[in-house]
Amino acid sequence: xxxxxxxxxxxxxxxxxxxxxxxxxxxxxxxxxxxxxxxxxxxxxxxxxxxxxxxxxxxxxxxxxxxxxxxxxxxxxxxxxxxxxxxxxxxxxxxxxxxxxxxxxxxxxxxxxxxxxxxxxxxxxxxxxxxxxxxxxxxxxxxxxxxxxxxxxxxxxxxxxxxxxxxxxxxxxxxxxxxxxxxxxxxxxxxxxxxxxxxxxxxxxxxxxxxxxxxxxxxxxxxxxxxxxxxxxxxxxxxxxxxxxxxxxxxxxxxxxxx
Amino acid sequence: xxxxxxxxxxxxxxxxxxxxxxxxxxxxxxxxxxxxxxxxxxxxxxxxxxxxxxxxxxxxxxxxxxxxxxxxxxxxxxxxxxxxxxxxxxxxxxxxxxxxxxxxxxxxxxxxxxxxxxxxxxxxxxxxxxxxxxxxxxxxxxxxxxxxxxxxxxxxxxxxxxxxxxxxxxxxxxxxxxxxxxxxxxxxxxxxxxxxxxxxxxxxxxxxxxxxxxxxxxxxxxxxxxxxxxxxxxxxxxxxxxxxxxxxxxxxxxxxxxxxxxxxxxxxxxxxxxxxxxxxxxxxxxxxxxxxxxxxxxxxxxxxxxxxxxxxxxxxxxxxxxxxxxxxxxxxxxxxxxxxxxxxxxxxxxxxxxxxx
Amino acid sequence: xxxxxxxxxxxxxxxxxxxxxxxxxxxxxxxxxxxxxxxxxxxxxxxxxxxxxxxxxxxxxxxxxxxxxxxxxxxxxxxxxxxxxxxxxxxxxxxxxxxxxxxxxxxxxxxxxxxxxxxxxxxxxxxxxxxxxxxxxxxxxxxxxxxxxxxxxxxxxxxxxxxxxxxxxxxxxxxxxxxxxxxxxxxxxxxxxxxxxxxxxxxxxxxxxxxxxxxxxxxxxxxxxxxxxxxxxxxxxxxxxxxxxxxxxxxxxxxxxxxxxxxxxxxxxxxx
Numbered sequence: 001x002x003x004x005x006x007x008x009x010x011x012x013x014x015x016x017x018x019x020x021x022x023x024x025x026x027x028x029x030x031x032x033x034x035x036x037x038x039x040x041x042x043x044x045x046x047x048x049x050x051x052x053x054x055x056x057x058x059x060x061x062x063x064x065x066x067x068x069x070x071x072x073x074x075x076x077x078x079x080x081x082x083x084x085x086x087x088x089x090x091x092x093x094x095x096x097x098x099x100x101x102x103x104x105x106x107x108x109x110x111x112x113x114x115x116x117x118x119x120x121x122x123x124x125x126x127x128x129x130x131x132x133x134x135x136x137x138x139x140x141x142x143x144x145x146x147x148x149x150x151x152x153x154x155x156x157x158x159x160x161x162x163x164x165x166x167x168x169x170x171x172x173x174x175x176x177x178x179x180x181x182x183x184x185x186x187x188x189x190x191x192x193x194x195x196x197x198x199x200x201x202x203x204x205x206x207x208x209x210x211x212x213x214x215x216x217x218x219x220x221x222x223x224x225x226x227x228x229x230x231x232x233x234x235x236x237x238x239x240x241x242x243x244x245x246x247x248x249x250x251x252x253x254x255x256x257x258x259x
Numbered sequence: 260x261x262x263x264x265x266x267x268x269x270x271x272x273x274x275x276x277x278x279x280x281x282x283x284x285x286x287x288x289x290x291x292x293x294x295x296x297x298x299x300x301x302x303x304x305x306x307x308x309x310x311x312x313x314x315x316x317x318x319x320x321x322x323x324x325x326x327x328x329x330x331x332x333x334x335x336x337x338x339x340x341x342x343x344x345x346x347x348x349x350x351x352x353x354x355x356x357x358x359x360x361x362x363x364x365x366x367x368x369x370x371x372x373x374x375x376x377x378x379x380x381x382x383x384x385x386x387x388x389x390x391x392x393x394x395x396x397x398x399x400x401x402x403x404x405x406x407x408x409x410x411x412x413x414x415x416x417x418x419x420x421x422x423x424x425x426x427x428x429x430x431x432x433x434x435x436x437x438x439x440x441x442x443x444x445x446x447x448x449x450x451x452x453x454x455x456x457x458x459x460x461x462x463x464x465x466x467x468x469x470x471x472x473x474x475x476x477x478x479x480x481x482x483x484x485x486x487x488x489x490x491x492x493x494x495x496x497x498x499x500x501x502x503x504x505x506x507x508x509x510x511x512x513x514x515x516x517x518x519x520x521x522x523x524x525x526x527x528x529x530x531x532x533x534x535x536x537x538x539x540x541x542x543x544x545x546x547x548x549x550x551x552x553x554x555x556x557x558x559x560x561x562x563x564x565x566x567x568x569x570x571x572x573x574x575x576x577x578x579x580x581x582x583x584x585x586x587x588x589x590x591x592x593x594x595x596x597x598x599x600x601x602x603x604x605x606x607x608x609x610x611x612x613x614x615x616x
Numbered sequence: 617x618x619x620x621x622x623x624x625x626x627x628x629x630x631x632x633x634x635x636x637x638x639x640x641x642x643x644x645x646x647x648x649x650x651x652x653x654x655x656x657x658x659x660x661x662x663x664x665x666x667x668x669x670x671x672x673x674x675x676x677x678x679x680x681x682x683x684x685x686x687x688x689x690x691x692x693x694x695x696x697x698x699x700x701x702x703x704x705x706x707x708x709x710x711x712x713x714x715x716x717x718x719x720x721x722x723x724x725x726x727x728x729x730x731x732x733x734x735x736x737x738x739x740x741x742x743x744x745x746x747x748x749x750x751x752x753x754x755x756x757x758x759x760x761x762x763x764x765x766x767x768x769x770x771x772x773x774x775x776x777x778x779x780x781x782x783x784x785x786x787x788x789x790x791x792x793x794x795x796x797x798x799x800x801x802x803x804x805x806x807x808x809x810x811x812x813x814x815x816x817x818x819x820x821x822x823x824x825x826x827x828x829x830x831x832x833x834x835x836x837x838x839x840x841x842x843x844x845x846x847x848x849x850x851x852x853x854x855x856x857x858x859x860x861x862x863x864x865x866x867x868x869x870x871x872x873x874x875x876x877x878x879x880x881x882x883x884x885x886x887x888x
Binding site for chain 1: 625634635636637697701702713719722724725726727728731734772823827829832847850864871874875879880884887
Binding site for chain 1: 315316317336337338339342343344346348350351352354363364366367368411412414415
């Protein structure tokens with residue numbers, strides 16, 4: 001069993017490890033090692049296009065993740081707490097569409113929507129598009145969390161005299177918080193990562209980082225890209241480490257679950 | 260009951276509740292007076308929990324009414340009913356401390372901060388958790404958590420306290436102790452409790468009255484003694500206390516019944532009337548059967564099995580027609596019949612319980 | 617009612633950003649290409665559907681099926697043992713092991729694909745390594761194999777997670793009972809663990825197969841001209857040929873074939 005896991009992880013991590021190593025390769029030739037160098041990191045730092053696109057992607061991701069979290073939380077709460085409400089099946093069905101739709105179809109459909117509405121394409125349309133397809137993921141996370149914690153606590157609060165809004169504010173929301181956080185992070189990553197939908201729905205002057213990378217990759221990868229990948233990996237690792245160390249422990253009735 | 264709905268604390272009239280194809284409540288009517296410790300007893304699927312939740316307000320009945328202190332609360336949401344519930348899972352808020360949990364229901368009751376705190380302290384003392392107010396629920400033991408749940412439910416001084424299987428999550432030794440504590444607490448507070456359980460021993464020891472539920476209906480309501488000595492049907496006779504049940508034929512119906520029971524040569528005399536027609540059954544409690552042929556009613560058979568429990572011994576006697584009688588006597592009775600020996604059992608006419616159903 | 621306040625924004629959003637766009641796609645697919653902006657003339661003609669019935673598109677569809685099928689299978693073959701190994705690990709280790717599976721996902725799949733380009737290209741790391749051992753270079757870039765590898769690599773977590781969720785719910789008591797009745801570990805697996813885990817395999821396969829069918833980026837970067845999948849065809853119809861109706865027709869067909877069944881299943885689940 002352990003061998004299986006090791007092989008699997010090797011499969012997953014070898015490409016990343018190779019990139020990390022060769023990001024320090026002095027040579028312009030991709031795979032021939034000539035020496036250790038920081039030059040590609042320097043080039044990355046000075047590459048205005050990449051830096052600009054990165055900042056734009058981060059902004060879009062943050063806004064769309066927030067939007068997706070608000071809407072996705074509504075959807076998740078509805079599915080987990082409203083019982084068999086009218087139109088529940090249709091609601092769940094439509095909500096599931098972005099989870100399975102190929103991104104080319106998603107991108108095309110949203111572009112056509114914006115064209116039909118006469119909306120100028122740019123960062124805003126990309127943000128809306130991203131919120132559109134990531135909210136389903138947030139809904140799934142929120143719904144799972146609420147289903148796990150069950151309705152007991154909310155019923156107890158109501159039994160103790162709390163009107164529905166107070167039940168939500170003092171019980172449901174605190175319980176949901178871990179799901180909101182991980183949902184936001186998931187939506188953020190998905191947005192940051194997206195190429196196809198952004199390509200369809202973006203406009204002049206709003207080039208996201210994946211779009212920049214893609215056009216470069218078409219011509220062939222450069223060591224600069226390896227450096228970028230390593231930077232991203234380092235940031236992700238650092239963020240995860242932070243989250244791991246600082247994670248709030250929400251224990252429900254003696255069963256420990258690290259949020 | 261002589262009192263009308265207005266005079267009683269809780270009046271339930273013809274409640275019906277259906278979930279899809281399943282009828283959880285099929286027309287349940289019940290009344291509860293102030294100060295009672297009423298136990299709803301039944302197996303899973305009997306509807307007892309549904310009934311409790313309907314009283315609390317978490318389920319809306321399809322038909323029927325609920326009156327609390329004369330006021331119709333059927334449509335009232337749970338947070339507006341003067342009823343509080345102690346949940347089976349305790350449902351303690353994990354993100355609040357013990358004191359905050361208990362104080363949760365005290366908002367908007369017109370109490371000042373100091374008053375609230377004092378009340379919480381009094382409640383902690385009441386449930387013997389003094390000093391634990393600052394702890395979080397997940398650091399407490401099961402028994403402690405239960406007491407927090409109880410204190411929290413008592414905080415608003417409801418007219419009626421509902422308890423959903425309060426003892427089921429505790430282990431054996433704790434259960435008996437807590438049972439007594441709960442009953443003592445109820446007497447002390449004088450508050451009406453409605454307690455749901457599937458444990459008949461719990462019901463018999465705690466209740467002032469028991470309501471037995473089966474398949475969405477209340478099959479019998481009465482004091483523990485009434486339920487024990489005059490169960491409504493065979494199922495109840497064996498559910499509460501265990502009983503020997505034999506089919507019988509009525510030879511003389513009144514004033515005292517005389518029965519012909521297959522497997523028993525001598526006619527059986529009961530101390531009550533028998534219904535004039537229809538099938539009838541004779542129920543005998545194992546502890547009312549004595550060893551030996553020295554009594555008004557005698558059954559003769561062969562001793563088949565002995566079950567020793569330390570304080571009592573249960574012997575199974577096989578009658579000639581194939582049916583069996585179980586007799587429970589104190590272990591110190593000195594008798595030593597062995598399996599295979601002939602053994603006679605006797606009982607008095609007032610030990611006969613006659614059942615129609 | 618409170619419920620309305622919660623449901624309404626979600627419904628409005630879903631209607632505008634999910635349903636409406638798909639309807640517009642359908643409408644455009646029934647149009648004809650024109651020279652204007654936008655390059656569509658609404659005509660209610662089935663011309664674009666006739667176009668895509670051509671063998672070229674059918675071949676692309678077959679290509680997509682093959683790619684998605686092979687990749688799903690590969691994900692299953694690699695992902696199932698991994699999920700099983702993680703599920704069987706001690707409870708303390710499991711979150712860490714799971715995180716390690718998901719971690720690469722957080723770096724962004726374009727960057728991960730870059731690594732694969734570097735690995736598979738002529739003179740890339742794989743070929744260099746093979747050469748060092750005396751084996752001939754593999755020349756894997758721009759072949760179907762590269763696409764299979766790429767998709768498997770990127771979609772693996774989507775297979776592992778639902779499988780893991782299902783496998784952790786397995787009844788240890790059932791496996792012990794089977795062992796007690798004389799079944800060898802292999803037989804226990806084949807007759808108890810595996811059948812009970814099937815409900816976890818299905819979502820995993822769906823989460824890999826359906827999006828893989830419509831994949832654009834991976835075949836584009838790793839596949840080269842030999843791997844012309846539906847996703848690439850749609851893209852080029854739209855961006856290169858500026859033939860919106862045809863692209864829309866393709867999108868509609870893909871939606872009906874892939875998305876609607878999944879959404880309908882979810883609708884039935886939602887009704888319960």
